[in-house]
Amino acid sequence: MSEDAFAKTPKPPYYAVIFSAQRNGHGEADYNVAGERMFALVQQQPGFLGVESTRDEHGFGITVAYFDSEENIRRWRNHEQHAATRERGKREWYEHFEVRVARVERAYAGP
Amino acid sequence: MSEDAFAKTPKPPYYAVIFSAQRNGHGEADYNVAGERMFALVQQQPGFLGVESTRDEHGFGITVAYFDSEENIRRWRNHEQHAATRERGKREWYEHFEVRVARVERAYAGP
Numbered sequence: 400m401s402e403d404a405f406a407k408t409p410k411p412p413y414y415a416v417i418f419s420a421q422r423n424g425h426g427e428a429d430y431n432v433a434g435e436r437m438f439a440l441v442q443q444q445p446g447f448l449g450v451e452s453t454r455d456e457h458g459f460g461i462t463v464a465y466f467d468s469e470e471n472i473r474r475w476r477n478h479e480q481h482a483a484t485r486e487r488g489k490r491e492w493y494e495h496f497e498v499r500v501a502r503v504e505r506a507y508a509g510p
Numbered sequence: 511m512s513e514d515a516f517a518k519t520p521k522p523p524y525y526a527v528i529f530s531a532q533r534n535g536h537g538e539a540d541y542n543v544a545g546e547r548m549f550a551l552v553q554q555q556p557g558f559l560g561v562e563s564t565r566d567e568h569g570f571g572i573t574v575a576y577f578d579s580e581e582n583i584r585r586w587r588n589h590e591q592h593a594a595t596r597e598r599g600k601r602e603w604y605e606h607f608e609v610r611v612a613r614v615e616r617a618y619a620g621p
């Protein structure tokens with residue numbers, strides 16, 4: 400695979416929203432459509448720096464979205480379509496999820 | 511699936527090491543053995559709080575390890591077996607990886 404899956408983030412500091420989630424196995428088609436919509440939408444948001452996302456065959460996924468500031472994380476959180484999709488996710492798609500907002504202090508790449 | 515895949519982290523602040531990596535497709539058996547060894551070892555480290563990890567069918571994975579402090583992240587980074595395994599990973603297993611060390615400021619769970 401290429402390096403397309405990696406976020407091209409700037410030099411720290413910046414912010415990470417770490418979203419880990421267990422899917423409940425229902426509504427896969429709707430879930431994928433909504434995911435693609437949110438992916439297109441988040442890229443238009445102020446301060447959005449990139450996203451990395453993966454999910455295994457058991458439906459356990461981790462998505463990390465990067466932003467330049469806490470203010471722009473809040474703005475994205477309050478975005479009407481994002482908020483509606485999150486509510487749908489809570490009702491329909493997730494068995495459990497954890498959200499952690501973190502300030503990236505240092506970063507490096509390899510090999 | 512159960513909630514076993516989730517790290518049981520305390521109230522913030524604490525630290526996250528976000529490791530995103532693209533496997534090169536080689537040495538899957540060795541890689542899995544090494545991964546299990548590192549998983550067993552990290553749980554014995556001072557200040558280790560938990561880990562979440564997932565990888566998709568294209569070999570793109572995200573692992574987030576949680577620690578109580580930067581000092582204990584450094585200690586784990588300098589652990590002899592961990593350092594040796596990281597070097598092996600760079601030589602043998604990864605096409606590309608990114609490491610980001612971040613301070614978790616707030617967290618919540620759902621639904």
